[in-house]
Amino acid sequence: MSWKTYNQRIVRYPEFGFSIDLSLMDLSDSDYDMLSPKIDKAFADMAALESGAIANPDEQRMVGHYWLRNPSIAPTPEIQREITEPLESLKAFAEQVHTGVVVPPGGGTFERVLLIGIGGSALGPQLVSEALGQNAKLPLFFLDNTDPAGIDHTLGKLASLGLATTLVLVISKSGGTPETRNGMMETKAAYDAAGLDFGKHTVAITGTGSKLDQFADAHGFIARFPMEDWVGGRTSVLSTVGLVPAALQGIQIDELLSGAAAMDAETRRADVSTNASMQLAIAWYCVGNGKGEKDMVVLPYKDSLVLFSKYLQQLVMESLGKEKDLDGNTVHQGIAVYGNKGSTDQHAYIQQLRDGLNNFFATFIEVRQGRSGPSIEVEPGNTSADFLQGFLRGTRKALYESGRKSITISIPEVTPFQLGSLIALFERAVSFYASLVHINAYHQPGVEAGKKAAGVFLNLLNQVRGHLTADAKTAAEMAYETDSDPEDAYHCLVHLANNGEVQMALGDKPEDDTFQL
Numbered sequence: 001m002s003w004k005t006y007n008q009r010i011v012r013y014p015e016f017g018f019s020i021d022l023s024l025m026d027l028s029d030s031d032y033d034m035l036s037p038k039i040d041k042a043f044a045d046m047a048a049l050e051s052g053a054i055a056n057p058d059e060q061r062m063v064g065h066y067w068l069r070n071p072s073i074a075p076t077p078e079i080q081r082e083i084t085e086p087l088e089s090l091k092a093f094a095e096q097v098h099t100g101v102v103v104p105p106g107g108g109t110f111e112r113v114l115l116i117g118i119g120g121s122a123l124g125p126q127l128v129s130e131a132l133g134q135n136a137k138l139p140l141f142f143l144d145n146t147d148p149a150g151i152d153h154t155l156g157k158l159a160s161l162g163l164a165t166t167l168v169l170v171i172s173k174s175g176g177t178p179e180t181r182n183g184m185m186e187t188k189a190a191y192d193a194a195g196l197d198f199g200k201h202t203v204a205i206t207g208t209g210s211k212l213d214q215f216a217d218a219h220g221f222i223a224r225f226p227m228e229d230w231v232g233g234r235t236s237v238l239s240t241v242g243l244v245p246a247a248l249q250g251i252q253i254d255e256l257l258s259g260a261a262a263m264d265a266e267t268r269r270a271d272v273s274t275n276a277s278m279q280l281a282i283a284w285y286c287v288g289n290g291k292g293e294k295d296m297v298v299l300p301y302k303d304s305l306v307l308f309s310k311y312l313q314q315l316v317m318e319s320l321g322k323e324k325d326l327d328g329n330t331v332h333q334g335i336a337v338y339g340n341k342g343s344t345d346q347h348a349y350i351q352q353l354r355d356g357l358n359n360f361f362a363t364f365i366e367v368r369q370g371r372s373g374p375s376i377e378v379e380p381g382n383t384s385a386d387f388l389q390g391f392l393r394g395t396r397k398a399l400y401e402s403g404r405k406s407i408t409i410s411i412p413e414v415t416p417f418q419l420g421s422l423i424a425l426f427e428r429a430v431s432f433y434a435s436l437v438h439i440n441a442y443h444q445p446g447v448e449a450g451k452k453a454a455g456v457f458l459n460l461l462n463q464v465r466g467h468l469t470a471d472a473k474t475a476a477e478m479a480y481e482t483d484s485d486p487e488d489a490y491h492c493l494v495h496l497a498n499n500g501e502v503q504m505a506l507g508d509k510p511e512d513d514t515f516q517l
């Protein structure tokens, strides 16, 4: 840790108050030299990607999220229109909701929003809402899972506030994600039960022609906004997915886009020494030996950025967590991401970070302004902000003194512009890192496996339902009747017993348990 190294390893963009400090990652000039061929290729890959190359070869798709905040670089006039037209129409829609032009059929105005989505169709909007939605014109509620109790909890809150004045956004790029469909059907049932026309309270954000798009058409949804196949779910927050909910909250979406565009302009330059995203990618590569050997601990010292680690979990781990590289070699790549916020986490897991397993690097996010407005002294001469900064600086130093590395990103305050710039910083770092390790960052084959297995379970569950009788049966007997594995049959029976469909009698062991109608 030295003043000289600090000055050598910091990258600053003074025009928007950004800096990234890599002095505690112990990078050497030889690291950069060793990587220079890969770095050059990463820059070339990025130039091709932004020019419209098929950068997602496994799905034969372009990768266009960088065009969203600078349509002029999009490869065709048609794609430029696919960006600018929905942007104009979503702004107009939000304005019509805010000014009472678009109103609930039962009168009054829309006073809140329920967003139904999952993965990239929820995490981006949740990050933006938590970071910037404190004084939202229409506060945001979320259904982002198929947990009935969670659905009841949220719909119960909304019922007490008034379903009739709640605007529903159903977001699903594929339009077929079961959890989102389930949330929508449960919400529709609640509107139906209240005698309300669900479609006249609902907007869809989905791929044109998707199942959700067809459902929206059949049920007379108020509006539909498109999602394009060249925007991945985990990089969709600056598309209609993130911008519609943000605009409805009254968040300055042009500032979100400008911040991302400003960071893009800096990190589009193929100059390693001043490229913050490339510096991040190189740091990730070196600290993890190009194999993700160290976890990324995300520590924003700002409450409103608490969801940044959850957001980065999807962006980083769904992009980089891949079995094969682009040549078909088995590599099992990835970087594990976790975190919450500082200084809170100093009272949770930072003990292990300081003294335990050295299997991580920290990414501190410093927000230099503690609050807008004056502060009291919490003790003579010191404010809460003094403590927050002290804890950040102290923890960073304490970790380094015990051989634990860290990156410190600094922004002046949390604004739409600054949040947009952070999102862009990490999106491009992921792209660069994927090039450095030669993987496709833009598909997600692994999630299909889980979806398929869920389908197998549901098929067996329905077979088991069909074989239930008043006679008590063991799992083995049910397995025989349904030609299935006894343990699979057992878990179906236990599920049915715990959800009121069958009676379960416990034996000594699961194999002795019996089930009957």
Ligand SMILES: O=P(O)(O)OC[C@H]1O[C@H](O)[C@H](O)[C@@H](O)[C@@H]1O
Pocket: 118, 119, 120, 121, 171, 172, 173, 174, 175, 176, 177, 180, 232, 233, 234, 318, 444, 447
């Ligand atoms: O937006 P949807 O099509 O409903 O997809 C929601 C999520 O589903 C899958 O888990 C994908 O791996 C994610 O990238 C995506 O964000």
